[in-house]
Amino acid sequence: MSWQVHLPALVVSVPLLGAFISIAMVKPRLRNLWFATILVATTILAFLMWRYVAINGTLVYVMGGERWNLTLPSGMTLPIRIIMEVDAFGAFMALAGSIATLASGLFSVRFLDRVNDGNKFVALFFLLFAGMLGLEVTGDFFNFFVFLEIASVASFGLIAFWRDRPEAIEASFKYAVLSTFVALIFLIGVGILYGVYGTLNMAAIAKNMQVGFLEKLALVLFIVSLAMKSGAVPLHMWEPDAYGQAPAGVSCFLVVVGQASLYGMFRIAFSVYGQAFEGSVLAWVIIVLGLLSMFIGVIMAVIQKEAKRLMAYHCISQTGYMLMGIGLGLLALSSSQAMSEYGFTAMKGGIFHIINNAMYKGLLFLTAGSLFYATGTTNLNKLGGLARKMPYTTFMFAVAAAAIAGLPPFNGFVSKLLIYESSFVVHPFLAVVAMVTSILTLASFVKVFQSGFLGPSRDDLNNVREVPLSMVVGMMVLCVMIISLSMMPNWVLANLIEPAARDLVNQASYIQAVMGSGL
Amino acid sequence: MRPLSIVVRTICNIFAWFVAIFGAYVILHGHLTPGGGFQGGAIVATFIALLLVAHGGKSFLGWVKKEIFSSFEGAGLVAFVCVGFLGLSTTFLYNFLALKGGLFGSAVPIGPNAGVLNSSGTIALANIAVGLEVVGGLSAILIFMFLGMRYVSEGGKEGVKDDK
């Protein structure tokens, strides 16, 4: 038994420890060092966890058990204790999330010098980190709810971090009311499943699942709450406000936190309900959510004047791609022929899009943040001609914008192509909407690039300089990730994406890992 | 907030301490009776609230610095995570003290009985850590809300802005 079996617990507890100790840090330099250390350490832990899962298969971890894999002590029919369960999909999400978090944290280090209560920022940041990773490693419904709430409470604080700005407080309040409400709805769903099956473990519920009225009701509650948390369209109105008002590093982070909720939705749809849920209603609901998010998000984005708000609307539209890709996979779940025909390609596209979106959307928010740092505004009408003054930022923005618009050499193109191909098989209309969305995305980012970075330089922006080194390093992390994802899509597809897609589809192995021999 | 009348203050001085003691009892007996770290901590925070209301914020903050509560909070949380880490040779949060005979290590006899205080292993330690955290956290919330109230009514001269 190597120490690496403890990784699911460590990825949650190390950032928690980081959060609690950072409250007491007196010296800002020491705190910044601590911040960077814990960030890097947690990212390394997430990477090791991904590698362990890639080599040894699904990892289960019993919190406080006599042995780390004692999920089912002899004589028990249901697992006891809180069980963490990480398969390739969860490990992949944790890895993608921690890389984006690392970048946003490095970006925020300099930002901390501008505020006088940076300790609290660091503490909330790590709480959010722990909450996000917890969502991705847990195998227990109630634990999932707790991590959802940890992440929510931390993000309320982070969104309202500029508490001198009324808009930030307003955005945070809006998000807080909605998010608390949907978290309670989620808890009611958990209660219903507990009442029927007498357990909270996802794998144990999945094993005994027989879909009746109560299960359908619980499913509706789960989908509503997690769709809202991930910002899919009918409940998206908090997202532009929150992402637009939060500090830029936090906006980058909130993107991956939203994806963690998306992860929860897919986990419930595939691993808990899976093939027990007959018919294609659930899959079509997810696909239609995806279509709406894609189209309405991009339409709203085109008319925005404020850079961060525009990017937040694009974030909604990118969420649509993931929902559609994985929804198509769910549609094909019950027939192996459909799965090989279009389902698996769609899943690969959707999952590849998750990591792509985390990278380029995060980078876009960071460039918006550095625009704000340098000029004090993100209003596109007040910017112009910055390409000469901020060469690094301009380069990063160009890379990220090209990637999000799906221009050929970049990673966004690969994942979108996979989604187009597979959705065309199901119905051409889906592919058409996806392509139109992509074109509108390109148009809107050309507008931002043109009005923000090109054009004549403005007199009021004469003494703008490039942002400090640590911010450039933070952006560089994501930029390098985008370029390497673009350079070797085949390697990424074979080693990162396909295992994740295979594990997500394979409900039996998810159940087997917990309910198996009871080792 | 102004201090209340002398009657209230005197009665508070005498009886508020019982609230604190009861809270400490609930924390320490968390593994035996209903209650535990959070509930006991909330009771102790009530004690702080009583003092704050009866004596007014000005004199209360003259007795105690509010940083003390934040440090309680941090210490409790760190202690809790450390209890988890100490069990890491087996699993995270493993109960390494139970039934070992030492601190919190006795066994509880079978059948209905009053319980043994020195039992339950790390659960008791975790309860104490959580109790410390909740005392600090809830009191800090009360004090910051009190300061914020002044901040709102006096147009932002002091309170939340410069020290939260």
Place this chain on the structure above:
Amino acid sequence: MINNIPMLTVGALFVIGLYGVLFKRNIIKIAIAVSIIESSTNLFLIVLGYRTGGSIPVYTLAGEFKKMVLPTPQALTLTAIVIGLATTALLLTLIMLLYKHYGTLDVHEIRRLRG
């Protein structure tokens, strides 16, 4: 019928809270409505674990009773209460800051973010 009264209470509380969140204009009332929904959820969990005639689920205090109510939903409820406390405190803090900035508690006047 009489056995369903707790569940009906859960439903009634939930509907009251939902009404408050959707239709009340005062933000403090909205925060109260969120807490009411929270209470209904907690009551729901407790009712799930109730068994007629069961005693408290503490082994050393249960006495002669053979039947206990389920302890897991009670633990869940305690956790949910703690989380609810944190969110309520945060909501109230945000309300205080909103009042400071806008000078009003009316949701219709607190809307600088739109579009």
